[in-house]
Amino acid sequence: MRRLPLFAFVSVCACSGPRAEQKMSFEELYSEPEPSTYRAPPPEPSAAPSGAGRGVRKAAPEPSAELQAALATFAERSKGFRRKVARGGTMPAGQAENWEQMNTLLDAFLARAVERTDARDVTRARGVLETELEQDGRTYGDMPGALAEAVVLRVGRLAVRMSELRRLEHPEGADGLPWLSWPVDPVTITSVFGQRWHPIRGEQRRHLGVDLAAKQGQLVYTAARGVVLRAGWNGDHGLQVEVQHDGRWLTRYSHLSRLLVEPGEVLDRGHAVGLAGETGLATGVHVHFELWRDGEVLDPLDALGDEEAPRPAAAPVARSGGES
Structure with a gap:
């Protein structure tokens, strides 16, 4: 894809x-x-090799233990930084670095082929980013604009990846959507x-x-x-x-x-x-x-x-x- x-x-x-x-x-x-805006019904199975063509996955990928551990560490560090700052205070440099490290890891994760991505990883990563971004927004008086934009863009990329995964599983609109x-x-x-x-x-x-x-x-x-x-x-x-x-x-x-x-x-x-x-x-x-x-x-x-x-x-x- x-x-x-x-x-x-x-x-x-x-x-x-x-x-x-x-x-x-x-x-x-x-x-x-x-x-019609709807796709045609799925074609009859052919003699094409396994995995050939869009929407065919050879094997279900496994969740990334590295990503899950990194997300947990990132969330815990974020909470620790917020406990040290009064509401409306400036975001510590440590938390900005925490975000940048998370963004770098997500870039590596999203560089994987769609077929090698587990939907549970995408759901978890998007949930953590959205939650921590909102909590930081409530806690700190300001978040560096470039950093906030970078985080939002990665949330969007995760949302697109989930859409790609849905299309991979249902390439012919089997879920009823146009x-x-x-x-x-x-x-x-x-x-x-x-x-x-x-x-x-x-x-x-x-x-x-x-x-x-x-x-x-x-x-x-x-x-x-x-x-x-x-x-x-x-x-x-x-x-x-x-x-x-x-x-x-x-x-x-x-x-x-x-x-x-x-x-x-x-x-x-x-x-x-x-x-x-x-x-x-x-x-x-x-x-x-x-x-x-x-x-x-x-x-x-x-x-x-x-x-x-x-x-x-x-x-x-x-x-x-x-x-x-």
Whole structure:
């Protein structure tokens, strides 16, 4: 499976290309024999060698005793440093070094092939990082910005690795989820789905999607074929596009600086819906991406795949990130 680049340049262009002029209702669209966002049923077993092809694992990997021990040591040291500092105090240099050592070990762990990764290690590592990051945020008055960003990026990489593992076990969408393409390319996750300490409101809030780093004006693409339901301002989400897909699925793209589609447009996978920005309640330029089914929000990483949709070519530019 292709590894997702986390520190890279992106390609953007100033316009979305030709829009689909066709407009029709959702029912009309999907009454036609158009391609589905769902994958085809798994093919019949062939005579291919064992382990050949995507989604076949020769043997289940074992949990990493080294990683588990390192996580336990890291958490214990973190607690020790926090006991020595009054709330609101400065993070000790020892704790910053503790984080840097943990980041280095995680880089080595994530350098493994997906097939050699045990999901229990990923779950444990992500849980420890998120817990200790929140506890440090509550304890210390400040955490070095570069260090905080490095930790958040590794939490995102762990979330992507878990998504890759799910796809490896269920390559044909056997879990009932659609196959979605990434809204931006390449991918850097700056905030994952679930409970988190909100960076602006300073309180625990449920984060209903994933945040993806982007550059101001970078093109944002639809994750699957569908119909634009809404395109306009939506409170804290700023400029937002909402797309309904085959079945009961809906995706949302928030904090856009400009809209490139209108309600009723039929979009193919990979069609530009807008330009990245920081409209609404946001701490920086990024894309907040959500996945819904029948009014229930789901973790988009469970459905995002690694395949690429065709994208227009353009010159590479620098990038930045943020959170909502």
